[in-house]
Amino acid sequence: MIDNPEEQLQRVVNRLRKVVEDYSAQRQFESAAFWGDKLLSLNRNSSDDLLLVAKCFMSNGDYNRTRILLENSPMYHTDPQFKYLVALCHFNLKDYQTAANVLEILEEILDVEQQQQPGTSFKTPFTPKTTNMEFSNPLRASICLLRGKVAEVLGSLQQAMKFYEEALRFDVFCAEAYEKLIKKHMYTPEEEQRLVERMIIEKQCDTDTASVVRCLYEQEVHQYMKPIVVNLPTYTIGLLNDNADYCINIAEKFYYNYKFRESFDLCKKVLTHNPFHQHGLFIYIALLYEMKDKTELFSLGHRLARQCPENPISWLAVGCYYLVTKKPEPTRRYLAKATSLCRSFGPAWLALGHSYGLESEHDHAISAYFTAADVMRGCHLPILYVGLEYSLTNNLRLAERLYSESLKFYPDDPAVLHELGVINYLNREYNHASHFFQRALAKVEAIDQVDLLPYWEPLFNNMGHACRKLKKYEEAIAHFKKCLGLTPRNPQTLIAIGFVHALQGNYGQAIEYLHQGLWLSPASSFAQTLLNKCFNMTQSKTYVEQLPEPPNDLNEYLSSRQNSTITQADIIPVTLPSSVLEESDQGGTSMITT
Template identity: 45%
Template sequence: MEQHRLESSLQLLQGKIYEAMDNRTLAAECYKKALRLDVFCYEAFEALVKHQMLSREAEEELLNSLSQGSASEGQLVKVLYATKVKKYDKPEPLDVPPELHSLRENLDVATAIAERCYYNCDYKRCYEITSSVLNKDPFHTDCLPVHISCLMELGKSNALFYLAHRLVDLYPESAISWFAVGCYYFLNGKADAARRFLSKATVLDQVFGPAWLVYGHSFAVENEHDQAMAAYFKALQLMKGCHLPFLYIGLEYGLTNSTKLAERFFNQALAIAPHDPFVLHELGVVAFQSQDYAAAKNLFENALNILGVEDLTILPEKWEPLLNNLGHTCRKLRKFTEALEYHQHALVLSPQNPSTLAAIGFIYSLTCDWAKAVEYFHKALGLQRYV
């Protein structure tokens, strides 16, 4: 047993050396060997899951291959490690045996559940969990990236400013501090300033994947496709088990009219996160562009169903394109009544969108309701002269 632990420590050290040399494939192999030699080598396990080095299948295979000691030890290891993997599964109450009941209050376990909520687009619940964790431990290093990402999704710029300010004051040499600052500026539409701070975060921690993703966003919003792609590919290299780099690379290919490449990356994202509405939406866009309107409608509706909202008018504004795309697809399928409903719902989410008004006017013209068609075209032209 001692011999195995010694060999495990050596494999862990070798993995860290490979990771420092930017050879993540060999680093991952060393970390896996370290875990197989000593199931309690948590540092190796954390390196694999924190930096998302493994695919979902590889994570499950690794968990199943781990040899455990006594029954009680094995149960503890199984519960703790299982919370850290399967990030894309639906968040469920933690199933722990009575003797491990205290784990329910564990902050690491709570953070893992919050991460599942985030990847399942339940940002409100994710925010509640991460806020609770940070109230107990204000600088929980695993929780902070999830919390910061959640603040961005919910548009809470004031809370993000306050958190970033505190982090920079206390940890000026930490990548997470400058990541928070960069996210704040990006959220407020200052891409150039965001880039400066995100670049600093990537210098302080070159394997910090989230910083590379937002760094890519800062170029993407300014239509700097090549630089955005370079950042996303770097994130992909660092986060092989995460679907987000695949999604954003696909988006950039789509914007440059490389539809086939876009579809390939979206499908890879879907293989990792089969219930992500953003991925389904983008695949629907690809199907629409390929004039496969029935498939597009199916994909858009699947995305909408995953959001699980009965009243479409209470959706966040970010889903307005999904409702409009459903409207366009229904129009192509000559389902005009259904198309109008979707466009009207989209109009509630974004009332001053001239494209939506023009789309409604177009449907009325197709149904020969000329008076309403003219009314909506006038409204659209009043907001934007060239729609």
């Protein structure tokens, strides 16, 4: 009996379809594309086969071939998936404006169809079987996500934020849209929390799944100087403890709570098993910068640049290495690579601003920080650094306004409180300065275990000088001694203690501390002059009301500017303030550097 030709053809078609699916699963897209091309010739009217082969072409990087295949299909004008994939091809080909035009037309078509048939959802091959399709629309979510990415590339961040939030409204499982909003600091922490609260998670999945999804999303919300709370359902905690994303979210919270050692240990644990975890690398680079680990930064930057040259975080690592070694020219060269790969990569703009700060190029630094503020509107650090640049140019009033604006973002950040104290000190408002320093100290002391304690030395130092100005000499000495506990053998601190003892008339103790300070910093003319005065006082046995004043300009008695900088994050990232800036008799020592 001779087989029916149609049946023979169908057997061949079925077999070729299975071959395409198998080779696609094995990531052999060349073979899958070869047989897929023949499958389409044998089975011309199947939209499912056309989509299957189109995905093979896309996976193989043949975006132009995919686009032409889909546009020539009669389904292109009737099936929304076809237009979506064409827009995706234009996006991958960096033809962003055409992608935006296709997506806009597609949205208009879908809106019209949904008005004609309320409640209609378009199923896609990516639709989870457990999703409640009455409230979920993965295709619309994918379209909104792509529109957001296009808007972000074109520089319209407000539009991008709107599209990302719409993507989450159509499908709460669209985690990429959520991470775009959170990881890139597009929202403030309060706005992030409200976003999670608005998400209709319970309407799109069952109760048990909803509790896990909501907790995982809440775990990614940024929290500064707040206790780290894990609210996962008990039946998932033991299973998620080793999850890379979960561990990195906890590490990020440690980082923002200034618990650098705990954060470093978690990052190291994750990167040991998953050395290319994107956000883990970001936090790790920020931590290496805080620890000034030049060797590890060099090794990491070299490895990432060799293996992932198209990833902006690779060039961030290289740039941070040169930033730590205080080489601004190569720093800017490599950070420019990062920003050219992703213009909205905020941490690279922050680091770029720091590189200009190394050479006191304030205008260029401010420009870079404002760009960072545009792409990281939910992060206070760019505004904080702009304020620092204005304070360095003696525009104290504007600097104070910017610090106050930054404080509205994160009222509990001790670094911001410290900078406000410095501004008040510079303005000779010592009571106000002491108030801000006290608030900052209270926040620091509330941290269970502060890592990298020398980080906080400028805060205790400035508190000591504020107490000296307010004639609270015993408190001043106590704070200076805490400084010595954090950075032993610091000549400026030893000289400051000697000065306070001299103000109290304790010339013997003053001489002892001044001798120690001069042994470490023999070029200190102020310390030498003060020492001679103290010797004269011990010989005459009288108390002198008028002791030499510390010079008003930057000098050896007070901490000199150190152009060390830090990068966040999402950075970092997160960027956090680091070591000592400068201090004059009118001013305090800034923790933030550019």
